[in-house]
Amino acid sequence: MRNVDRLCLAHLWLAFGAFAGAAVLGVWQMWVRSPLGAHTGTPGDYYMSVTAHGVAMAYVLSTFFIMGFGYFVAVSAWSAGVDAFTAICRALGILPGSPAIPQIVSRNPPTPVSQVVWTPAVLQVLADAKVDRGRAKVMEVCSACHGEQGVSISPDYPNLAGQSGTAIYKQLNDYRTGSRTNAFMTNVAQALDEATIADVAAYYAGQPMRNPNPATLGAPDAIVQLVELGDPKRNIPPCAACHRHGAGGPIDAPVLSEQRQEYLTAQLKLFASGQRRNDVYGRMRTIAAKLTDSEIDGLAAYYRAGLR
Numbered sequence: 673m674r675n676v677d678r679l680c681l682a683h684l685w686l687a688f689g690a691f692a693g694a695a696v697l698g699v700w701q702m703w704v705r706s707p708l709g710a711h712t713g714t715p716g717d718y719y720m721s722v723t724a725h726g727v728a729m730a731y732v733l734s735t736f737f738i739m740g741f742g743y744f745v746a747v748s749a750w751s752a753g754v755d756a757f758t759a760i761c762r763a764l765g766i767l768p769g770s771p772a773i774p775q776i777v778s779r780n781p782p783t784p785v786s787q788v789v790w791t792p793a794v795l796q797v798l799a800d801a802k803v804d805r806g807r808a809k810v811m812e813v814c815s816a817c818h819g820e821q822g823v824s825i826s827p828d829y830p831n832l833a834g835q836s837g838t839a840i841y842k843q844l845n846d847y848r849t850g851s852r853t854n855a856f857m858t859n860v861a862q863a864l865d866e867a868t869i870a871d872v873a874a875y876y877a878g879q880p881m882r883n884p885n886p887a888t889l890g891a892p893d894a895i896v897q898l899v900e901l902g903d904p905k906r907n908i909p910p911c912a913a914c915h916r917h918g919a920g921g922p923i924d925a926p927v928l929s930e931q932r933q934e935y936l937t938a939q940l941k942l943f944a945s946g947q948r949r950n951d952v953y954g955r956m957r958t959i960a961a962k963l964t965d966s967e968i969d970g971l972a973a974y975y976r977a978g979l980r
């Protein structure tokens with residue numbers, strides 16, 4: 673307790689004491705005025721008592737008023753870092769109140785994971801896709817980077833040949849809604865409507881695959897193990913459970929065995945760091961975060977192994 677606080681507290685007790693004294697005097701005066709105690713005290717005693725009662729009550733009331741509006745406001749103001757005058761003005765409503773204490777905020781970008789939901793209506797849009805229209809759009813916009821047949825023109829761009837149509841559809845929608853961001857793809861996807869997205873997805877999904885079975889190409893045992901069996905000790909499921917053709921994984925799992933190594937490495941690192949966060953249920957973020965750098969390199973090499 674600071675000295676000023678001690679002084680104020682003593683003052684408060686004094687005021688309580690005065691209040692108690694004044695109460696006793698008040699009761700005595702009532703008794704004197706009543707028929708029971710008539711003519712007990714001398715008029716001099718009575719007037720002394722009335723004066724003392726009045727002075728004590730004036731002291732008590734002004735102390736309580738000043739304490740209430742002054743001291744307690746000032747103390748709570750000091751502890752909140754505001755000067756007493758400002759606090760009193762605020763208490764009286766002359767100045768606006770203190771702003772709320774800043775709360776801890778999440779630094780993650782506020783984007784939804786994905787807005788794609790596999791409703792019957794969406795599956796119908798995919799079923800109604802027109803490959804011819806898709807091809808025309810691809811020739812107009814996409815082939816400059818992803819190639820006419822989905823074999824990209826440089827390691828900077830992913831292959832789309834033989835990619836799953838639902839995966840292409842989901843990724844383009846995620847770029848369009850901002851769930852996934854990329855300097856090139858965001859603008860491209862925002863210029864497409866839903867039917868066109870389904871058309872280009874169907875076109876690229878129908879382009880020939882070139883690397884049907886990377887497992888036959890002699891990758892290191894540890895990597896094959898990770899792909900086929902995962903690592904139960906670290907809670908990593910096998911990649912093949914979701915990423916093999918017909919594996920029965922989530923409908924949005926992309927084909928990896930047609931992809932460029934650079935792209936696979938980059939995406940696993942983006943998932944691991946959380947920069948790419950459009951995977952529903954965080955499936956890939958949880959897995960990628962547990963992989964070591966050399967495992968990521970090994971897995972990327974495994975999946976592109978047979979590509980010519």
Ligand code: HEC
Nearest residue numbers: 813814816817828829830840843844854856857860872926
């Ligand atoms: C200027 C070059 C460029 C053009 C044009 C372009 N893309 Fe892309 N595309 C990229 C790059 C770069 C990425 C990888 C972005 C990333 O890392 O998020 C990409 C990623 C994608 C992906 C995600 C692939 C995956 O496996 O996740 C799809 C799908 C895609 N593009 C489809 C298209 C379609 C369809 C068009 C035409 C309508 C198109 N792109 C036009 C450069 C381009």
Ligand code: HEC
Nearest residue numbers: 909910911914922924925926936939950951952955956971
């Ligand atoms: C539980 C199923 C599941 C497992 C197991 C799984 N994945 Fe995935 N993976 C997915 C899904 C779903 C996506 C698509 C995420 C999205 O919607 O953006 C994906 C996306 C990816 C991508 C990005 C591909 C692209 O074209 O953008 C890579 C790379 C990848 N996974 C690698 C792996 C590797 C390597 C393993 C094994 C260590 C693995 N995944 C295990 C479900 C899985």
